Amino acid sequence: MIRALRQRQPGSPIWRILFWHFFHFLWYLVLVPFYRYRAFNTHNIPKTGPVLLVSNHQSFLDLPIIAMASTRRHFVPLARSGLFDHPLFAWLIRNLNAIPVVQGESDIGAIRKCISALKQGHVLLIFPEGQRTLSGEVEPFETGTMLVIKRARPTIVPVAVDGGFDIWKRGQARPKLHGRLGVTFGKPIPPETILQMGADAGLEFLRQQVSEMRDGLAQRLAKCS
Numbered sequence: 001m002i003r004a005l006r007q008r009q010p011g012s013p014i015w016r017i018l019f020w021h022f023f024h025f026l027w028y029l030v031l032v033p034f035y036r037y038r039a040f041n042t043h044n045i046p047k048t049g050p051v052l053l054v055s056n057h058q059s060f061l062d063l064p065i066i067a068m069a070s071t072r073r074h075f076v077p078l079a080r081s082g083l084f085d086h087p088l089f090a091w092l093i094r095n096l097n098a099i100p101v102v103q104g105e106s107d108i109g110a111i112r113k114c115i116s117a118l119k120q121g122h123v124l125l126i127f128p129e130g131q132r133t134l135s136g137e138v139e140p141f142e143t144g145t146m147l148v149i150k151r152a153r154p155t156i157v158p159v160a161v162d163g164g165f166d167i168w169k170r171g172q173a174r175p176k177l178h179g180r181l182g183v184t185f186g187k188p189i190p191p192e193t194i195l196q197m198g199a200d201a202g203l204e205f206l207r208q209q210v211s212e213m214r215d216g217l218a219q220r221l222a223k224c225s
Helices: 001-006 014-035 062-068 082-085 087-094 108-117 144-152 191-195 199-224
Strands: 038-040 049-057 073-081 100-101 123-126 154-164 180-183
Touching: 001 014, 001 049, 014 082, 049 062, 049 144, 049 199, 062 073, 062 154, 073 082, 073 108, 073 144, 073 180, 073 191, 082 087, 082 108, 087 144, 087 154, 100 108, 108 123, 108 144, 123 144, 144 191, 154 191
Parallel strands: 038 180, 049 123, 049 154, 073 100, 073 123
Antiparallel strands: 154 180
């Protein structure tokens, strides 16, 4: 059992792995009863090796939406550097594996930490749009994603979340206490498949994959209502 737990966060102490599961339980208490949460195709997350989860970004709820479905492999997320200005919250998100990133500029330090985490066999979650969408649609992906793929050569898993834009869109002070949230995981993509397309085409391919998955997820969630 201990060995299986350690595989979820290679190199992490047991207490940090259990800390993740504690928050998983808290998220469950909120997402399931209030937002009728559903997750699809979680088997597409590889059991071992470096994995890059590439997701659209609708709201502050996106991270727990994806984390709820990632019990088999805990991930390393990126978090806006300003969130680390508050000591208690900084302690919390650091122990949930977060890497600080400066928004709006090329943060080489953050990219290096992402590459290092992948080379250590972790799962890395990124939101390549760089910020929460203003329209609800999947917006263009930033170029740092290709650098991470090129340097670390992880298996890439497209991820789509939906519902967060309606519940807690950008600029909205607090979330609605009702709605429908869901996440789906696409089939794993070898890094070579993306790299041979070139930077622009590779990023657009991933964006289209995530966008199509989001559309399908929205239709699926509507049928579940």
